[in-house]
Amino acid sequence: MKVDVLLGLQWGDEGKGKLVDALTGDYDIIARFQGGPNAGHTLEFNNQKHVLHTIPSGIFHSDKLNLIGNGLVIDPVVFKREVDRLSGFGLDIHHNLFISKKSHLILPTHRLLDAAYETSKGNSKIGSTLKGIGPAYTDKTGREGLRIGDILEDSFLERYKCLRDQHLSKIRQFDFPFDLQPLEDEWLAAIDFIRSFKFVNGEYLVNEWLKAGRRILAEGAQGSMLDIDFGSYPFVTSSNTTCAGACTGLGIAPGHIGNVIGIFKAYCTRVGSGPFPTELLEETGELLRTTGREYGSTTGRPRRCGWLDLVALRYTVMLNGVTSLIMTKADVLSGFDTLRVATAYKIHDKVTTEIPFDTETRVEPVFTDLPGWAEDISNLKDKNSLPENLKGYIRFIEEYLQVPVTVVSVGPDREATIYMT
Numbered sequence: 045m046k047v048d049v050l051l052g053l054q055w056g057d058e059g060k061g062k063l064v065d066a067l068t069g070d071y072d073i074i075a076r077f078q079g080g081p082n083a084g085h086t087l088e089f090n091n092q093k094h095v096l097h098t099i100p101s102g103i104f105h106s107d108k109l110n111l112i113g114n115g116l117v118i119d120p121v122v123f124k125r126e127v128d129r130l131s132g133f134g135l136d137i138h139h140n141l142f143i144s145k146k147s148h149l150i151l152p153t154h155r156l157l158d159a160a161y162e163t164s165k166g167n168s169k170i171g172s173t174l175k176g177i178g179p180a181y182t183d184k185t186g187r188e189g190l191r192i193g194d195i196l197e198d199s200f201l202e203r204y205k206c207l208r209d210q211h212l213s214k215i216r217q218f219d220f221p222f223d224l225q226p227l228e229d230e231w232l233a234a235i236d237f238i239r240s241f242k243f244v245n246g247e248y249l250v251n252e253w254l255k256a257g258r259r260i261l262a263e264g265a266q267g268s269m270l271d272i273d274f275g276s277y278p279f280v281t282s283s284n285t286t287c288a289g290a291c292t293g294l295g296i297a298p299g300h301i302g303n304v305i306g307i308f309k310a311y312c313t314r315v316g317s318g319p320f321p322t323e324l325l326e327e328t329g330e331l332l333r334t335t336g337r338e339y340g341s342t343t344g345r346p347r348r349c350g351w352l353d354l355v356a357l358r359y360t361v362m363l364n365g366v367t368s369l370i371m372t373k374a375d376v377l378s379g380f381d382t383l384r385v386a387t388a389y390k391i392h393d394k395v396t397t398e399i400p401f402d403t404e405t406r407v408e409p410v411f412t413d414l415p416g417w418a419e420d421i422s423n424l425k426d427k428n429s430l431p432e433n434l435k436g437y438i439r440f441i442e443e444y445l446q447v448p449v450t451v452v453s454v455g456p457d458r459e460a461t462i463y464m465t
């Protein structure tokens with residue numbers, strides 16, 4: 045058995061939550077491999093909308109197992125809120141959720157540090173979600189971090205206080221007012237709460253599942269253009285969002301990776317700072333934002349919108365070894381006479397299809413124009429009924445990327461999913 049991986053190919057928010065949920069029927073286990081509460085994965089079914097941050101998107105299928113892998117950073121406060129909300133829908137997830145002992149904890153002071161660093165950056169802000177992600181991963185790689193498994197040790201509270209005090213001395217170097225006490229009280233209560241879940245050696249479990257022939261889908265967070273190594277550094281997140289992150293974030297050997305399912309929006313969005321060559325700053329961008337309801341699932345911030353960028357997509361298809369593609373939000377493009385897709389970049393009058401090293405480089409997209417479609421496609425169920433120009437749009441993408449589009453999503457609901465094969 046091999047592990048299939050589903051990950052975002054753009055700047056996040058491609059629709060991973062919706063599609064993982066829609067595909068969960070084909071798997072026994074859903075395993076998140078990186079990121080933390082910076083993620084906001086939206087699922088819709090039975091006219092209800094759910095947003096998950098830490099918990100894998102297979103959780104609504106009570107007969108399936110879900111694993112939070114070692115690659116994550118977990119804020120127990122956010123986790124508790126998620127679990128409470130699920131309880132409100134009558135879901136008890138104690139039986140089908142496992143948490144790797146090696147996943148790292150986000151402390152209240154990580155959140156404060158995130159905010160203090162961002163505030164100090166002024167105009168060169170990353171646009172962080174301020175969930176403490178950067179500082180928590182910094183402690184992980186700096187070998188100072190606290191892990192989920194540490195909660196079970198007698199020395200936990202002492203170690204917590206020691207790390208907290210280190211953080212406090214850093215925060216005090218900034219002109220940043222804060223009140224730690226209420227945050228700490230809430231966090232310690234949430235630590236007690238998370239204890240009631242199954243802490244596991246995730247890497248052993250996942251490999252036992254594989255040996256037993258269980259079908260596993262690894263769920264990514266963020267998108268490849270936000271990868272710490274390959275994204276538009278420093279305007280990135282602090283983990284490897286690419287396929288390699290599934291190996292390190294779950295404990296799977298590379299040879300055990302099966303299909304790599306890359307998901308992308310039919311256009312582009314980005315929330316936060318950093319380069320975005322195809323960004324539309326005028327009314328077309330506003331139209332995409334309004335029609336596509338492009339506001340952050342975690343922070344509510346308006347997302348920047350632009351045309352599809354095939355140069356960036358070819359880059360992330362290459363980095364991930366994508367074997368099949370899912371295109372979402374095709375319905376949002378209905379009604380445009382012409383659709384533009386970037387097929388190259390012009391940099392200092394030279395045409396290239398490579399992403400430049402320097403995020404300051406002025407990049408002018410070279411567009412190919414394709415005919416749009418007028419029909420509302422949000423109720424379509426069958427691939428044969430898709431408008432001809434949408435089929436042409438998909439064909440163009442497949443030819444450029446040399447990877448088949450196997451699923452087209454035409455609405456936020458689980459059911460608004462068209463299988464192309």
Ligand code: GDP
Pocket residue numbers: 052056057058059060061062083084085086087088336340341372373374375376453454455456
């Ligand atoms: P994720 O982070 O990749 O899981 O994506 P988000 O949930 O942050 O953002 C995707 C948004 O688009 C959510 O509001 C989804 O409900 C919605 N969505 C997903 N697929 C489609 C689609 O095909 N059409 C439309 N109109 N909305 C979609």
Ligand code: IMO
Pocket residue numbers: 052055056057058079082083084085170171172173174175176177178264265266267270279280281282315316317341
């Ligand atoms: P999902 O999983 C979109 C962006 C932030 C910021 C940068 C760094 O829902 O697709 P961080 O909080 O990680 O330090 O922020 O990355 N970012 C996301 N953008 N979707 C996400 O997750 C994101 N997670 C982080 O906006 O620009």
Ligand code: MG
Pocket residue numbers: 056057058083084085086341342
């Ligand atoms: Mg999201």
